[in-house]
Amino acid sequence: xxxxxxSFASLxxxxxxxxxxxxxxxxxxxxxxxxxxxxxxxxxGMMSAYYIGLVCGxxxxxxxxxxxxxxRAFVACAGIVTASAxxxxxxxxxxxxxILRLVVGMGMMCQYMVLESWLNxxxxxxxxxxxxxxxxxxxxxxxxxxxxxxxxxxxxxxxPLLLIAICFALCxxxxxxxxxxxxxxxxxxxxxxxxxxxRAPQALSTIxxxxxxxxxxxxxxxxxxxxxxxxxxxxxxxxxxTILAGLLAQWPMGKLSDIISRSLLIRxxxxxxxxxxxxxxxxxxxxxxxxxxxxxxxxxxxxxYPLATALANSRVEQHERVGLSATILVTFGIGxxxxxxxxxxxxxxxxxxxxxxxxxxxxxxxxxxxxxVNQRQKAEQHxxxxxxxxxxxxxxxxxxxxLDPRVNVEMVNEQMIFxxxxxxxxxxxxxxxxxxxxxxxxxxxxxxxxDEDTADIDLxxxxxxxxxx
Numbered sequence: 001x002x003x004x005x006x007s008f009a010s011l012x013x014x015x016x017x018x019x020x021x022x023x024x025x026x027x028x029x030x031x032x033x034x035x036x037x038x039x040x041x042x043x044x045g046m047m048s049a050y051y052i053g054l055v056c057g058x059x060x061x062x063x064x065x066x067x068x069x070x071x072r073a074f075v076a077c078a079g080i081v082t083a084s085a086x087x088x089x090x091x092x093x094x095x096x097x098x099i100l101r102l103v104v105g106m107g108m109m110c111q112y113m114v115l116e117s118w119l120n121x122x123x124x125x126x127x128x129x130x131x132x133x134x135x136x137x138x139x140x141x142x143x144x145x146x147x148x149x150x151x152x153x154x155x156x157x158x159x160p161l162l163l164i165a166i167c168f169a170l171c172x173x174x175x176x177x178x179x180x181x182x183x184x185x186x187x188x189x190x191x192x193x194x195x196x197x198x199r200a201p202q203a204l205s206t207i208x209x210x211x212x213x214x215x216x217x218x219x220x221x222x223x224x225x226x227x228x229x230x231x232x233x234x235x236x237x238x239x240x241x242t243i244l245a246g247l248l249a250q251w252p253m254g255k256l257s258d259i260i261s262r263s264l265l266i267r268x269x270x271x272x273x274x275x276x277x278x279x280x281x282x283x284x285x286x287x288x289x290x291x292x293x294x295x296x297x298x299x300x301x302x303x304x305y306p307l308a309t310a311l312a313n314s315r316v317e318q319h320e321r322v323g324l325s326a327t328i329l330v331t332f333g334i335g336x337x338x339x340x341x342x343x344x345x346x347x348x349x350x351x352x353x354x355x356x357x358x359x360x361x362x363x364x365x366x367x368x369x370x371x372x373v374n375q376r377q378k379a380e381q382h383x384x385x386x387x388x389x390x391x392x393x394x395x396x397x398x399x400x401x402x403l404d405p406r407v408n409v410e411m412v413n414e415q416m417i418f419x420x421x422x423x424x425x426x427x428x429x430x431x432x433x434x435x436x437x438x439x440x441x442x443x444x445x446x447x448x449x450x451d452e453d454t455a456d457i458d459l460x461x462x463x464x465x466x467x468x469x
Contacts, residue, residue: 008131010178011115014171015135016142018078018111021167023146025085025104026050027239028160029097030222031232035156040223042094044344047219048337049098053105055333058326061110065117074114075172077107082168089161114175133251140247144240151236196316196327201373202263203312204331206270209366210304211332212339213273213359217242217301219340220347220355227352228285238294245295246302253303254310262311266304267370273300274363280356301359305332 026047033043065073084100084107091097119131153159197204221242225235257265280293309328316324339362346354 008119008134010174011118012134012138013174015115015138016145017167017171017174018108019139019142020146020149021085021164021171022104022108023143024149024160024167025146025164026218027147027150027222027236028156028164029088029101030219031150031226031235032156034223034226038094040220040344040348041341042344043220043223044340044342044347045098046101047215047340049101050105050219051215051333051337051340053102053107054109055330055337056102057106057109058113058329058333060106061113064110065114070114070118071176074111074175077110078168078172081107081111082165085161085164085168089158111171136250137247140243143243144247147236147239147243149236151233154232156232192323193327193330196312196320196324200312200315200324202266202370203308203315204327205369205373206266206304206308206366207312207328207331208335209362209369210301210308211335212342212362213301214305215336215339216343216355216359217297220343224347224352224355225290228290230287234287238291241291242294242298243302245298249299249303250306253299253307257307257310262307262314263370263374266307266311267367267374269300269304269307270363270367270370273297273304274360274367276300277356277359277363281353281360 029046030043033046061073061077064076068076081104084103087100088097116135119135149163150160153163221239222235225238226232230238253265276293276296280290280297283289312324312328339358343355343358346358350357
């Protein structure tokens with residue numbers, strides 16, 4: 001059996017080029033808007049528009065892939081994304097940039113859906129974990145390469161946009177000439193957000209607030225680092241250290257989640273993250289120390305989502321996981337679009353340090369929410385555990401029969417007043433066996449049944465006798 005890297009080399013190559021271009025575009029826009037001295041709210045709006053596009057693109061992507069197939073949908077969206085990226089070089093209007101950012105988000109969501117559905121369908125059961133782990137590693141490497149590429153163009157001219165367009169165009173080639181079997185069309189995924197929020201409130205709360213933190217970092221960290229006096233070359237290093245730390249933490253955190261309860265691990269992670277970003281907010285910026293702190297940030301912030309996703313999937317049945325994935329996607333997109341808007345507004349009013357100040361607010365709010373939900377769930381479990389099903393008087397008494405609507409009440413009353421001849425009737429009858437103790441009841445004889453008499457019992461006669469009474 002071929003290794004996943006060899007079997008899906010074309011899809012992984014496409015993923016690497018696509019994510020490299022996306023990461024480079026995000027950093028380029030953040031740095032360009034900062035150099036243009038636009039208000040911080042515009043920078044946050046650009047990042048929010050991208051995540052709103054991701055949410056909208058999930059619905060559009062389903063319909064497009066179902067109508068024209070995976071490869072055609074991918075090629076069409078890649079062309080639209082390439083044209084949108086080049087559009088930033090033609091027009092300097094911020095409103096147009098906002099629309100272009102929305103279109104890029106929609107197109108890239110369709111591309112992600114093509115790749116992930118393809119990998120999910122054609123990977124063997126015993127290799128699926130390795131396939132998707134490799135997919136995530138390639139994605140992280142693409143993000144890091146995109147951050148490094150910005151250091152090649154410190155002037156932030158048109159060259160980065162040309163490189164972005166080249167990568168978006170080249171990502172079509174591997175998937176277009178792949179020899180892998182074309183996957184089946186996507187099936188609609190029902191969106192029942194209320195149902196899944198009730199089933200997995202801790203997991204979805206973590207995704208909602210954790211996506212605010214991640215969205216703020218990707219969108220506003222380049223602007224924050226530039227405002228602190230870091231040149232574009234070192235901004236790339238700042239971003240790359242964070243992403244690399246998040247990549248290296250995925251496997252150890254996954255192993256740790258198999259040992260420690262995931263809900264407890266998320267609370268610990270959230271507590272440490274809140275303390276860390278509060279330190280970054282209050283301590284004066286230092287170039288060397290900032291790299292260490294941002295690496296720790298990457299370890300804690302980038303592992304919240306996979307931990308929450310694993311926790312959510314453990315709370316639902318197998319047939320519900322497609323709908324859960326759609327709910328997770330929408331929740332993440334909404335959180336990631338709201339977070340940069342709020343953080344950029346705070347940065348504009350109170351200073352650049354409020355980027356991590358807002359992250360601290362999100363972390364401690366999430367921690368309070370998780371503790372409250374956990375205590376409520378424990379109380380509900382305790383309440384359910386105290387209630388034990390037991391046979392009460394009405395269950396064990398003959399009067400219970402009168403509560404059954406299928407039973408004739410008159411028959412029950414008649415049976416209660418005139419019981420049939422049974423063992424206790426026989427106790428009142430004298431035993432005519434010629435002994436001196438004929439007048440005394442013999443309990444052993446009363447409860448003894450002769451085998452021949454038992455064999456002669458006719459069930460039909462018994463039923464007729466019951467009906468007669």
